[in-house]
Amino acid sequence: MIRIQGVLVSPGEGGVYGERTIGDYRVWDPYRSKCAALLLLGGEIDLTSSMRVLYLGAANGTTVSHVADYVEVVYAVEFAPRPMQDLLEVCRRRKNIIPIMDDAGRPDHYACMVEEVDLVYQDVAQPDQAGIALKNAIFLRPGGTLVLMLKTRSVDIRQSPQDVLDRTVEVLEAGGLSVREVRWLEPYHRDHAAIICEALK
């Protein structure tokens, strides 16, 4: 990943959310993007030019746009109409983003549109985040990576964030994923953790 003057950037043209630019690079804001936070905190995920990514919870395309600056193609799933309108604007300038308006909990709806991918990235703030991730793991190539951005408060506000994280890791492993790394995203995102998993080879 590229850093300039100590900040994370992506090599794309055209601002998307009022971000700063340095030359031809867009500054990738860790307070706006959990993916940037994970990378700045030392999380080990690849984003390279030959990669295909399935992105669940695309919202208005803030993080999707940066990911698309690095990879070959991003299948971007979002079910809410308003952010999807903004995402479509982002897609006009970035032809390697395929927008899919659907429920990430129903991968059977978009299976016909999505190829095998190297990375599933999920940021959906739903009670059943682990279940949604496992359903979408069917798109992963053998040995591919799944990153679940866990919003613990969306799962259960009464349990401690650590208990929610531990339980989520258990569910993912019982579902056949191997959890490689877990990282809290403070100070950028409170009570959020990134869970990085690998599919079986």
Ligand SMILES: C[S@@+](CC[C@H](N)C(=O)[O-])C[C@H]1O[C@@H](n2cnc3c(N)ncnc32)[C@H](O)[C@@H]1O
């Ligand atoms: C926290 S926001 C995502 C922010 C975005 N990942 C970014 O960094 O730019 C969560 C998004 O997930 C979407 N979402 C939640 N549940 C979903 C589901 N089941 N299927 C598709 N999108 C979903 C919401 O509409 C919202 O736009």
